[in-house]
Each structure stands twice: as structure tokens, then as C-alpha cells.
Amino acid sequence: MPKAYVFTRFGGPETEALVDQERPSPGPGELLVAVRAAGVNPVDWKQRSGYARPGQVARELPAVFGNEAAGVVEEVGEGVTGFAVGDEVFGNPVAGGYAAYALLPVAVTAHKPEEISFTDAAALPVAAATAYDGIRQLDLPAGATLLITGVGGGVGVAAAQIARAFGLKVVGTASAGKKDFVESLGAVHVPSGPDFVAGVRAAAPDGVDAVYDLIGGEVLEAAAELLADRTKLITAGGKDIVGRLGGAAVARARTAAILDEVARLVVDGKLNPLVTQTFPLARAAEALRTVEDGHARGKIVIEVVG
Incomplete structure (x- = not known):
């Protein structure tokens, strides 16, 4: 039977298991996709721990991990237009992508350009699209200086490249070991740590025009002090406190059109998903630990053998 990597209850890694899964059937507006690759993101382990976006329906258990996938269309659901069996696609699964098969809603699914591998395409629907949405939200003029906290992870890597493609100067905080990366x-690399604000001021003596935060907590609070205009403070990591700081959470578009735009940046050579490690589905636990431990550099992707 087809395999899937799931969590059986909310909690820690002890809740995870590789299980047999019945091949799902697509509902109206959905595609059944034979998964070739699935991206790994911090939100995956956070959902296992019980996290849900405001208004999001609680996951039915056991729940398949994963929020981004790329593969080949096997079946199309009722009312679907613009997609056919055999199409190569990528997008956000209905309920998990760490599996041999996944259901993708057409509203957040795009055709994969032939120039992009399944592995790279699977790195785009969450990390790169979040990065793109945030850069668009800031709406900075060319030549402006953007600080990205936590630039070494999947979203940060994409945000830095997209910002550069839009003509922005980028200062990014990350561990000392990620300087060359x-x-x-x-x-411009600034070592993360208690003194990162001083490092940013030294790297950008004329100040920063905006902050794209990916860390939250004390890092977000400290970074806010660097801005004269707090409306140019956005976060994907500290949504609980950003409002009182005068900023906002990243506003996600979650549309197929955004996925098309992100893929075009890749095709045009302006964005490299920078997949630095891949794991087979049988080693999904290792892939998830790499991200959950906070030491990932670039994107981690699970490759599913077709």
C-alpha cells in the first residue's frame, strides 16, 4: 500500500509514524497527485504540537505531515478545469504532502515549469511564497535597505533573493557559521545573538528601512527599535507580539497566481530554492528533526520515489 508519514496525536516526535495509507480520491476542485517531492517547514512540526492558524479547522488524526508538494496529476475532481491527468504540478496539499499521494486544491496549485525539478518546486509553495508575499507587502522602493532576521532558513533564503531581484539592499542575521552562505x-551577514542590533547598525550606518522578521520574541522586539516607521515591520515568526510593536504579520495571499510568479523568478534565474538536503520518505523523521532542531540551512525536501 502507499506510504505516508503521520502524527497520531498532538505532541512531540514520539507521535510520528510511517504508515500505510489508502489512496485518496479527489473531491470537487481537487487534484489527486502522485507526490514526487514534499517540502519540510517549521509549521509541520508546529502542527504536530497542536498549532493551528486562527479559524483553521483542527486536523483529523492521524494527520499526514507536510504543507507543500510537487508531483504528477493522477485524477481530477469534479468541476476542475485547467488541469489534466499527467500534468506536473506543485502546491499546498489539503491535508499533508509527506506521502505517496496527496490531494491538492486547484486554488493553490500551479503547473510546474519543465525547467524546474520536482525537488525545487516542492520548496516553493510555503517558504518562497511566504517570502514573496512579505516583500510585496513591504512595498519598498529600489535601493531601500531591508533587514531579514533569521535569513539562513527556507523563508529567509527566498526573501533575500527576491528582495535583491526587486533592487533592495539586504542585511541578514544568522549564526556565524552561515556567513559565507x-x-x-x-x-550582508550580521551574526545573530544578543548584540545583533549593534551589528546591524554597523552594517547599515544609514539605518534600515524595513524589517522582515522570521524569529519572533526578543529578536523581533529588538529589531523593531531599528525602525523609524513601524509600519515597515513584518513578521512570520512573532505574530503574537507584532501588533503592539506597531507592525503586522505577513499577509499570505495563498493563490495559484503567486505560485506562478514565484516559479517565474526561478525560471528567470532570480530565485534559487537552495535545497541543501534531501531525504527519502522512509527517513522523513530525520528530515523533520533537521528543521525542528533549528539548524537547517536553506530548504529540506523529502523525495518520494515514483
Whole structure:
């Protein structure tokens, strides 16, 4: 039977299991996709721990991990237009992508350009699309300086490249060991840690025009002090406190059109998903630990053998 990597209850890694899964059937507006690759993101383990976006329906258990996938259309649901069996696609699964098969709603599914591998495409629907939405939300003029906290992870890597494509100067915080990696993105590296604000001021003596925060907590609060205009403070990591700081959470569009735009940046050579490690589905636990432990560099992807 087809395999899927699931969590059987809310909690820690002890709730995870690789299980047999019945092949699902697509409902109206859905595609059944034979998964070739699935991206791994921090939100995956957070959902296992019980996290849900405001207004989001609680996951039915056991729940399949994963929020981004790429593969080949096997079946199309009622009312679906613009997609056919055999199409190569990528998008946000209805309920999990760490599996041999996944259901993708057409509203957040795009055709995969032939120039992009399944592995790279699977890195786009969450991380790169979140990065894109945030850069668009800030709406900075070319030449402005953007600080990205936590630039070394999946969203940060994409945000730095997209910002550079839009003509922005980028300063990014990350561990000292990621200096060369961050600089390869076209960003100025500032070591993370208690003194990062001083490092940012030294790297950008004329100040920063905006902050894209991916850490939250004390890092977000400290970064806010660097801005004269707090409306240019956005976060994907500290939604609980950003309002009182005068900023806002990243406003996610979650549309197929955004996925098309992100894929075009990849095709045009302006965005490299920078998948730094891949794991087979049988080693999904290792892939998830790499991200959950906070040491991932770039994107981690699970590859499913077709």
C-alpha cells in the first residue's frame, strides 16, 4: 500500500509514524497527485504540537505531515478545469504532502515549469511564497535597505533573493557559521545573538528601512527599535507580539497566481530554492528533526520515489 508519514496525536516526535495509507480520491476542485517531492517547514512540526492558524479547522488524526508538494496529476475532481491527468504540478496539499499521494486544491496549485525539478518546486509553495508575499507587502522602493532576521532558513533564503531581484539592499542575521552562505545570497551577514542590533547598525550606518522578521520574541522586539516607521515591520515568526510593536504579520495571499510568479523568478534565474538536503520518505523523521532542531540551512525536501 502507499506510504505516508503521520502524527497520531498532538505532541512531540514520539507521535510520528510511517504508515500505510489508502489512496485518496479527489473531491470537487481537487487534484489527486502522485507526490514526487514534499517540502519540510517549521509549521509541520508546529502542527504536530497542536498549532493551528486562527479559524483553521483542527486536523483529523492521524494527520499526514507536510504543507507543500510537487508531483504528477493522477485524477481530477469534479468541476476542475485547467488541469489534466499527467500534468506536473506543485502546491499546498489539503491535508499533508509527506506521502505517496496527496490531494491538492486547484486554488493553490500551479503547473510546474519543465525547467524546474520536482525537488525545487516542492520548496516553493510555503517558504518562497511566504517570502514573496512579505516583500510585496513591504512595498519598498529600489535601493531601500531591508533587514531579514533569521535569513539562513527556507523563508529567509527566498526573501533575500527576491528582495535583491526587486533592487533592495539586504542585511541578514544568522549564526556565524552561515556567513559565507548568507553572503552568497547577496546579503550582508550580521551574526545573530544578543548584540545583533549593534551589528546591524554597523552594517547599515544609514539605518534600515524595513524589517522582515522570521524569529519572533526578543529578536523581533529588538529589531523593531531599528525602525523609524513601524509600519515597515513584518513578521512570520512573532505574530503574537507584532501588533503592539506597531507592525503586522505577513499577509499570505495563498493563490495559484503567486505560485506562478514565484516559479517565474526561478525560471528567470532570480530565485534559487537552495535545497541543501534531501531525504527519502522512509527517513522523513530525520528530515523533520533537521528543521525542528533549528539548524537547517536553506530548504529540506523529502523525495518520494515514483
